[in-house]
Amino acid sequence: MTELPKTFDPADIERRWYAHWEAQGLFHPDRPGAEPWTIVNPPPNVTGALHIGHALDNTLQDILVRHARLKGKDALWIVGTDHAGIATQMVVERQMAAKGEKRTDFAREDFIAKVWDWKAESGGEITRQLRRLGCSMDWANERFTMDEGFSKAVLKVFVDLYNEGLLYRDKRLVNWDPGLGTAISDLEVETREVQGRFWHLRYPLADGSGFIEVATTRPETMLADMAVAVNPADERYAALVGKQVRLPITGRLIPIVADEHADPALGSGAVKITPGHDFNDFEVGKRAEIEARDMLNMLDAKAQVTQTADGLIPADLLGLPTADARKRVVALLKDQGFLVPHVDKDGIEHDAEPRTIQTPYGDRSGVVIEPWLTDQWYVDAATLAKPAIAAVRSGAIRIVPKTWEKTFFNWMENIQPWCVSRQLWWGHRIPAWFAEDGRIFVALTEAEAQAQAGEGIVLRQDPDVLDTWFSSALWPFATMGWPDSNPPRDGEVAARSADGGGGPQSAPLAAAPPPPPSVVPLPVPGRILEGRYPNDVLVSGFDILFFWDARMMMQGLHFMGDVPFKTLYLHGLVRAGDGSKMSKSKGNTVDPLGLIDRYGADALRFFMAAMESQGRDIKMDEKRVEGYRNFATKLWNAARFAQANGIGASTTLEPPSATLAVNKWIVAETIRTVQAVDLALADYRFDGAANAIYQFVWSRFCDWYLELIKPPMVDGERGEIDAESKAVAGWVLDQILVLLHPFMPFITEELWHAMSDPARPRANDLIVAQWPMADARSIDPEAEREIDWLIRVVSEIRSARTEMNIAPSLKMESYVGGASEDQQQKIARQWPTISRLARIERADLDQRALGRSNTLQVVVDEVTFALQLEGVIDLDAERARLTKGIAAAEKERDALAGRLGNPSFVERAKPEAVEKAKADHADKAAEAERLGAALARLG
Known part of the structure; x- marks a missing residue:
């Protein structure tokens, strides 16, 4: 055996073993004839750095991968990064700005070349950090959503969906980021509470018979109002439905319509409808039969006031940003007598009522997001969602925890069209070309688009790129060589003819030339046909259930004819210690690399697993991480004790024969622990598995078994452990290392080799060893x-x-x-x-x-x-001490009971304060009971 150092140093161990595993190709599946097992890593942004959420997500995946590998399966963990259109373009533009350069100073192709250069130099930080966490990913086949093979798949999907009528161009409202100049997804919008105001406006009826009052938090958008809505059940306005009002400032005539969107109990019960700048109003406008092409747009791409189609906005408002436009519109309304003052509780008049407003901001730009009416590309998500819904209902996809199914069905059954275009330069350029007469041609190449259009037709390619969620939705099969490695789908449509269409304003297809080839080799053709699709499981945060998980279901079922994964495991968020959400603005984020530096990757990984309880978020607790570092140290010291007493690696997979009760007992305890871990991992109970191992190692093996087999001291010398116990102890320690390896890979690999005989080293590294057998026949209940x-x-x-x-x-x-x-x-x-x-x-x-x-x-x-006790303690003094202690504990117990029985405290105190009071009460009650029992023993 290699003698272990006295001090456990995780940093040195982690560096050595990860380099060894990767160099030996042990993360690459290479077990001919073995059952394939596959998982894909949610591709992190190429601009990203490891955060605590990544640490949780990837730890759980690595536990499953290492467990599958130890179970003898041909385990593959697909790894790669997402090109992160917005984030990456921002990073490169920021670097250019530092040099006094702008993106628009360069041709598009030159700018994209700069982005590729940045990726080559700086785009691998997070993959290096994933290695520090111990992730056993197949780095030999690392993928990138903009590499040549993946881009080919993205373009094919776009073209096929278009040809099938499932992808089209339409005019709708989007989340528009004026800072970035692009549409963004809901996931990239963060809502903040802002102190705003609620204005009440009077709109005069066109026939001069009076006014109708509306209330709004955005008075400037009245410049593009197209209706006033009242509830059809609101008798106050029944006679006004169908009449018109004349808008102040612009003089535009707009109708009063009946729509249930208007809440009779809210404000005046009448609401202004601006379909070009509010998502709810857009739907009201459609129900009022206002076509999207006729909806007024009063803002430009920078959220500055622009002239509407009817040209009625006064010139002095044009070009104003929304905040300035709001002030000017309010002033004009007040001057013209159309502003209804708000009277506060002291009878003082104000222009508006104070109101806390939930305001959307761009998570990257930090500017207010505007609902904006614009032409974009959309996927018919409602049609694609139906097979995914059916797959979950039938059990073809199992969602864990099952409680998320209700949320999944609710969203999928009410899904809206998916906007897949972005106004960026970096990304998969949309393979669509426009002719001057308005026709659109979609194809895999410009030559194909030109052939569809005919000679002499000048084409201009769509400058937009695809949403990164569009490409990442193909991750489970495009990472494995599709479409080259997969036969055509049954009934796959042929390319649409030049006069065909795929939806509103649809046209034939065309695609951009592929981006520069990736340095990453393409996967082996045919891999999908070797049992890698469907994947076995997907581990994901619940916050991307719809942005990524559901879309993989839709695309996988549509293009592969099968589910992308058999199980979807949704974990919670890692929150601050007080339960609040982590954010940089709050200053409560935690750097996982800092925790690894202090306590080691094994300790952080075990914390993540032990705290991952289905359906619950994790509260960050550095003390617990430190505690699991102590757990690793305890195991290290147990191995050193074993070495000092001649206990080495086992030579058998089965437990050695045992005659002593203590050895039969520990064999049974080991088998029961294997059973508990197997059951917990089968049910994705990471906390159950981790805690079963923890209790067995710390309590049963280290605290009891090693003490029970330790021979007594004779004349100051420790005797020798018997041969049977040595053999059993070595076998149990081996089982511990294998069981613990998925959770703590580094220390277990180190001890696995350190415990072996140098003359007969282990045949394999622990990472590819054999998972323990839970053979109940070796359990002796009487010995237990x-x-x-x-x-x-x-x-x-x-x-x-x-x-x-x-x-x-x-x-x-x-x-x-x-x-x-x-x-x-x-x-x-x-x-x-x-x-x-x-x-x-x-x-x-x-x-x-x-x-x-x-x-x-x-x-x-x-x-x-x-x-x-005679001559051991002073009995009277001990009785007095215990009596005093009982009285103090009972006093605190009763005081806490009084607080908890006070409804005012329970209802008004912070939840964490109430929970602490409950815990303190339980502690004091237990202390009083324990001391009372001790006093009773004295008689």
């Missing part, structure tokens, strides 16, 4: 009962001594009574161990001693151990 009884005896005596402040090293005399014949035999067999661990010596039995007040009575089952 005996050792469990022994542990209870020693624990109860130790606890009683501690309560009496008796020094652990002091040997005490003990009378033993009440034992049956079987128990007497058990006591006789185990007395040397009881005496050594409980620090007691057996005195001649005196039945009267069992009732004496100067003995410490410990009862286990029917057996009484009466420990002689």
Whole structure:
């Protein structure tokens, strides 16, 4: 055996073993004939750095991958990065700005070349950080959503969906980021509470018969109002439906329409409808039969006021940003008498009522997001969603926890068209070309588009690129060589003719030339046909259930004819210690690399697993991470103890034969732990698996078994452990290392090799060893009962001594009574161990001693151990101490009970304060009970 250093140093171990695993190709699947097992990593942004959410997500995946590998499966973990259109373009533009350059100073092709240069130099930070976490990914086949093969798949999907009528161009509202100048997804919008105001406006009826009052938080958008809506059940306005009002400032005539969107109980019950600048109003406008092409747009791409189609906006408002336009519009309305003042509780008039407004901001630009009416490309998500819904309902896809199914169905059954175009330069350029007459041609190449259009037709390619979620939705199959490695789908449509269409304003297809080839080799053709699709499981945060997970279901079912994964495991978020969401603005984020530096990757990984309870978020607790570093140290010291006592690696997969009860007991405990871990991982109960291993290693193996087999000291010298116990201990330690490896890969690999005989080194690294067998035939229930009884005896005596402040090293005399014949035999067999661990010596039995007040009575089952106290402690002083302690604990217990019984405290205090009070009350109640039992023992 290689002697282990006295101090456990995770940093050195992690560097050595990860480099070894990767260099030896041990992450690459290479087990011919073995059952394939596949998982794909949610591709992090190429601009990203490892955050605590990544640490959780990837730890859980690595546990599953390493477990599958140890179970003998041909495990593959697909790895790669997402090109992150917005984020990457921002990074490069920021670097250019530092040099005084702008993107628009360059041709598009030149700018894209700069982005590729940036990726080559700086785009691999997060992949290096994933290695530090211990992720056993197949780096030999790392993918990138803009590499040549993947881009080919993206373009084919766009063209095919278009040809099938499932992708089209339409005019709709989008989340528009004026800072970035592009549409963005809901995931890139963060809502903030902003102190705003609520204005009440009077719109005059066109026939001069009066006014109708509306309320709004955005008075400037009245420049593009197209209706006023009232609830059809609101009798106050029934006679006004169908009439017109004349808008202040612009003079435009707009109708009063009936629509249930208007809430009679909110404000005046009448609402202004601006379909070009509000998502709800857009739907009201459609129900009022206002075509999208006729909806007014009063803002440009920078969110500045622009002239509407009817040219009625006054010139002095044009070009104003929304904040300035709001002030000017309010001033004009007030001057013209159309502003209804708000009267506060003191009777003072104000222009508006104070109101907290939920305001959308771009998570990257930091500017207010505008609902904006624009032409974009859309996928018919409602049609693609139907097979995905059916797959979850049938169980073809299992969602864990099952509670997320309701949310999934609700969203999917009410899904809106998916906007897939972005106004960027970096990304997959949309393979569509426009002719001057408005026709659109979609094809895989410009030459194909030109052939569709005919000679002499000048074409201009769409400058937009595809949403990165569009390409990442293909991740489970495009990473494995599709479409080259897969046969055509049944009924796959042929290319559409030049006069065909795929939806509103649709046309034939065309595609951009592929981006520069990636340096990453393409996967082996045919991999999908080798059982890699569907994937076995997908691990994902619940926050991307719809942005990524559901879209993979839709695209996978549509293009592969099968689900992309059999199980979808949704984990929670990692929150700050107080339960609040982590954010840079709050300053409560945690750097996982800093935790790895302080405590090691194994400790952080085990924390993530032990805290991952289905359906719950994780509260960050650095003390717990430190505790799992201590757990690793305890295992390290146990291995050093084994080495010092001649315990080495096992030579068998099956447990060695055992005759001693203690060895039969630990074999049974090991098998039960294997069973518990197997069941927990099968149910994706990461916390259950981690805690089963933790309790077994810390309590059963280290604290008890190694103590139970330790020979007594004779003349100051420790005896030698018997051969049977050495063999069993070595076998159990091997099982521990294999069981723990998915959670703590580094320390377990180090100990796996350190425990082997240098003359006969291990045949394999631990990463490809064999998972333990849970053979219940090796369990001896009688031996289990005996050792469990022994542990209870020693624990109860130790606890009683501690309560009496008796020094652990002091040997005490003990009378033993009440034992049956079987128990007497058990006591006789185990007395040397009881005496050594409980620090007691057996005195001649005196039945009267069992009732004496100067003995410490410990009862286990029917057996009484009466420990002689005379000359050991001052009994009167001990009774006084215990009585005082009981009184103090009861006083605090009752005070806390009073607080918890006060409805005012429970209702008004912070939830964490209430929980702490409950925990403190339970502690004090337990303390009072424990001290009372100790006092009772003294008689």
